[in-house]
Amino acid sequence: MTTLINEQGLRVDGRRFDQLRPFKLEVGVLRNADGSAYIEMGKNKIMAAVYGPKEVHPKHQTLPDRCLLRCRYHMSPFSVDTRKNPAPSRREIEISKILREALEPALILGDYPRTAIDVYLEVLQSDGGSRCAGLTAAALALADAGINMRDLVVACAAGKLGGQIVLDLSDVEDKEGDADLPVAIMPNLNQVTLLQLDGMMTGEEFKTAFEMALQGCKTLYDAQKATLISKYFGKAEPPQQEVQEGPEE
Amino acid sequence: MPGVTRKYVVPGELIVDGKYRLGANVYANQDKVYSTRVGLAEISRGEVRVIPLSGVYIPRVDDFVIGKITDYSAFAWEVDIASCFLAFLPAQSVFGRDYSPAQDSMLDRFKVGDLIAAKIAAFDRTRDPLVSVSGPGLGLINKGEIVKIMSTKVPRLIGKKGSMIKTVEAGTGCRLSIGQNGLIVVMGPPEGIAKALETIRLIEQEAHTADLTQKVEALLAESGGA
């Protein structure tokens, strides 16, 4: 087994125990999608696209009082070391489901009865924590699509490597470490919308890891906000004279 | 304007703490008011609202819209109004109450691909929007150039009492037909159309900025303006 933490307390990629991998967020990267975003987190490269609200196909899935939310997490065949069959695996189907359930509380679906919103995540290159990175990008794409939301959703994992609790596991740390705890939150409403645990932790370690994951989410949330503001408003300060000049509803 | 506070917000962001009337695109949670959209939050006269910068068009009764005929059945045309709902134009509302599929030919009136100026005649949470083409200025649009902008930016393109439309029309020699759904038909001489399209793009991009009117006037004053 590789040494995951060296004598200086540094990890395989040189990070401290509580440090995120380098990341990059972009919004509005696709032309056809109603909303889109792109995230790089470590080696993860993930494209998120939102179509909707739109008409429901097939029609029988229509809900009379709210919008139907669908989510698809998919990995391109070249995204992993050994080529992946393009057909959706059981893992991808499970992740699609928990991502949908993590996003749903943030969306005001009652505002769009009899319509559908499709959230598509395409993993172009995968590293540890692709579901968390995907979720962070999906929330940006939903905001970009201009869908009414109670809050953004932001996700980050913490885990355990040889007894040490660390933030944001990479691929090798995920595979060779002891535990992985992905967490997603709605940061303003203070609610957890995704939580999984894969591996063994003591109750105390769980608490430490959970708090560390929340800390990671906070950093990423600030970046989410900054990305949206700079995309839509550039560097300009809010105008102090009246902006809405047209007829009002 | 005194007493108005503005800030850029994202969904879920706290706009203000306290009791306020809730305007568009906000919600309250225990005396805290949050945004539901990316946009410009405005707090004035005891009210909080957010002017959103993206989002799909949601029909409202009596809205003027531009629509595209995409299909038809024996009883109605299907109209794409750039919304999350497909609209329908009932044949009866065009031919009259004694419309009969056996006698009246729908294709004589509108074909697939035709653009229409229409009004939202009926719409609510439980059914798809119905549009009507009866009324002055409504019906087939058979010339001009079509352009689409974000429907949330339409008020800005129209301007206060239509001031922005007038500026663009005067500066380009074109006539603008602006649907609340963000579809716009520009009619006029070719050079004027090109200039008008450029101006509309500018307004869409700079909709949230304060000195928009000056920017538009500067663009229209450049060579090429009609």
Add this chain to the structure above:
Amino acid sequence: MAIGKKPIVVEQIRKTRMAEFLSKGRRLSGRGLLDYRPIKIETGLIEKASGSAKVSIGNTQVIAGVKVEMGTPFPDTPDQGLLIVNTEVLPISSRNAEPGPPSEDAIELARVVDRGIRESKMIDLKKLCLLPGKKVLAVFIDVSVLDIDGNLFDTISYACTAALATAKIRKYDVANEEVKATEEMVPLPIRTTPISVTMARIEDVLIVDPDLEEEALMDARLTLASDHDDNICAGQKGCPGGFTVEQIMQARDTALVKGKENRDLLKREIGLA
């Protein structure tokens, strides 16, 4: 071409304007009849693939990735490696493309791209043979379509060519019927760079690189791929309309001229020229 279920309906006034413009030798976008939109090529962005390329033509955007695995040869070609080309029109790419089995248009697309690479003999498959009849290298090239604004054929073709031409694979040593992986990384055995050129006929005007709206209005489509010796190596005519004999000859000339231009551009972009 409709990738999804519903054909795109173009506004009548756009149709009229397009016909007016084309009759004067112009296009609605301002492009000349034989002008491509800007072509952008970025390679090596997927570190986990042996080779990769993101290509955009105008707003159409795709990513191709190359993976190499050990495989067994087909019985009828025991001394040749395998080449598998696969295209996925992802649902993120268009309102019309939904998850599920590919449409007949998407399958045609994947097969035409495969043919362009295979029939040009871009890769010397014999050099991918390690133990005849037993062990060969299998080259998988997978394409993910990200955004569709017309001319997927050429966008995908250029992405595949760029990804294969820049791929680096492990070198294998063969001794005494034993295959051993070495540390050395080598390029794929590339013979040529096939380049496709897609043309559309609208009324009696031929244009190259149709965008989505032009595709919705085209009467007929022709894709011709050529190699660096001006051999034409793959072709596909599509859509219900036809071409005159003269138009086919005109298209052949255009395919060779534009093919050379785009090949030079591609080679420059990936650092091969």
